[in-house]
Amino acid sequence: MRTKTIVAGLMLTAGLGLAAPASAQGVQIGPGGVRVDPGYRDRGRRDDVDLSRGDAVRIARRQGLVDVDNVDRRGPRILVRGSDRRGDDITVVVDSRSGDVIDVRR
Template identity: 55%
Template sequence: MLKYFAIAAIAAAALLPAAPSLAQSLEIGPGGVRLVEPRVERPMRRGMDISEREAVRIARAEGLRNVDNIDRTRSRFIVEGTDRRGNDIRVSVDRRTGDVISVD
């Protein structure tokens, strides 16, 4: 019986270090140093667009801090605001996929 517990303990110890494989990384850019969350691919949703809230979340990941305006066009959200230094920034996000089209 002790032999089975020992085997189970060794198997559990071997599998535990593999669990936290999605770790944050650092990015150094014009906005300074920031933590970057691992990008998790979303499954495509047929006939459904991302919400304005999701567009703002994606724009914040690109460096936007304060949101001033959100415009919706046929194929994209345009989120306008300022970055952490107070510079104006405009992020275009695809409405279907959530991909960042441009950052101005």
């Protein structure tokens, strides 16, 4: 009985070891100095792409918006209108390129 338990434990340990993801880091030397490359590519937004409506709503929710009524694009800005948790009207103005919050109007 003890042998089966030991064998099962070794098999479980070996299986977990094979399933572990490989990680590698590198060092890059460039005009800005030395930096550590984490070994993965950022899947985030590229600088030349505007925010989506969903991204703008997520940013506005971090500013206190609870219920979204309307999302409008006005040139380089996105206006997200709705209400906060108390039911008061709120408008969050977000830069469509950087995602920075420009203004919060209550």
